[in-house]
Amino acid sequence: MTRIPEEQIEAIRSKTDIVDLIGEFVQLTKRGKNWFGLCPFHGESTPSFSVSEDKQLFHCFGCGASGNAITFIMDMENSPFTEAVIKLAERTGIEIDADVSSVSSEKPNNEFKHMVEAHTLAANFYSHLLLNTVEGEEALQYLEKRGFSRESIEKYRIGWSLNDYSALSDLLKRKRFELREMEQAGLCIMKDDGTGYFDRFRGRIMFPLCDDLGNVVAFSGRTLSSGKQEAKYLNSPETPIFEKGQLLYNFHNARLNVRKTGKVILFEGFMDTISADRAGVQNSVAVMGTSLSETHLIKLKRIAKEIIICCDGDDAGWEASKRFASMALKKGMEVRIALLPGRMDPDDYIAEYGEEAFREKIIANPHSYMSFIMSYAKRSKNLSYENDVLQYIHEVLEELASRSSPIERDLYIHQLSTETGITVEAIHQQFMKMVGKHVKQSKMNHGPDDSVKHTDPGPPKKKTGTERAERLLLSHLLNDGALYDRIRVNRQELFVRDEYAAIFVRLAGFYEEHGTPDFHRFAETLEDRNLRKIVLEAAMAEKDPEHAEEEIDDCIGHLDRYRVGLTIQEKMHESKEAEKQNDHTRALELAREIIQLRKSMSAL
16 A cells, blocks of 8 residues: 655645644634633533644543544544544645545445445446436436525435335445445345345435435435325434434534534524525534434534524424423524524425525524513414413523522513513512522532532543653653663563553654654554543643653652562562462562562662
């Protein structure tokens, strides 16, 4: 395989701005010299993920993840080194040898790579049928009548599946895909008699569903017929590469625009996202079905400060808006709700009022959460009736009591008074009763000594002296090739933990090949993510350059004493076992060895 020249790797790394790169995945805020955001490698609600613009490195104080631009792509996208370098080369405009690119693209690093490859083949096949065949003309005309341009069809890779039982299955078989695996991937179904397979999707407009990296992993197929004998939409089943609770439609396209605006628009369905995109709203995503998961919200919170929820104007849409908003608030996100009139969905609204009205009146003019709650509580009530008035006030105050600020409280209590004719004083008294009830209920649920539980990991475990010594010594070795040569010649054992010993061995091979220290490049050669994390954490450790030799000697001395201490513990255990077996000769011999070890330890 053709290798990427070292100078080209260095050029790609140095030309990549790590803040811009990571900012495409994580919403970053500058504090002092560094940038901070929510770690993309573990779930957290308080930012502990730091990006250094000066050092071009990132580090998470919560989970310990560390790295540079190349290792970030390796870890974030589970890519091998060459693939990560090629991706950054494309991003920076640096040309890579064609042989390297082609070899890399032929070897996707994915446990279920055949399933992903098959979906890519299927998407291309369906797209060709829609755009270039007589069989796809009716579907293409339907889409054009619905306002789809050729550009939009190609962007979302929309296609057409033939009304044929085995068109795709036959193609997959010709391309040497195992149809049993393709059934697990959701592309075909085994016949009842077990004699073969048939296509899952037939005679439908095909909408590919992509993962966060833009790989097609599933489909949603829409029928052209208006009959009730078959479902309007047919979706892929959940498979090893597709989970509804993990996938957000259009996430890979919207991520950059979301980061730029700090806002993400959340729709109920993928057709809403496509319609919004045609109207110039390019920072939207959609859930698959009506379920919003914790995983969805974690992804969105990493890249957006504010979420604008836009569901259909029917009863189900109102309920979905309330459910989505409540979940997002619990995750600590700023939440607004864009309301559609009547029972319209976004496509209906755009068709009737136009794209500009949708952008300016709906998306750019969302309601606050409490404003939405007041509309939600009021829509099914007649305020001419006393019971409805009391119920309306009760529902709004319940929300105010659990989450409002003092300003919100005063604002909405006055609004309630205006709408219902009840005095501000009376509503305020009722509100204070509810607040007291909430406090009492909270104490009953948690107890006086309980604290609120978070999913975040606690503060990082404090490192022991031995762990600090290993990290500091490795830091010196990573930055001083001469030190490595000197220690390797004179020492058989150095590090205590297996991970550090493994890094020490790999460092030998690196120095033999490259000659000079380069912790960035060394980390990139390590396939094991945990070893990369240890290397880059050590590389960032604070050292005292004026007293380097003393530091190194102290670290080695500490590790030697620790190793001798472990040997003493083992000998003491053996001695106790010998005494239990009445082997007094062996116990005495071990006692002498322990005394000698303790003397040697004091001399270190």
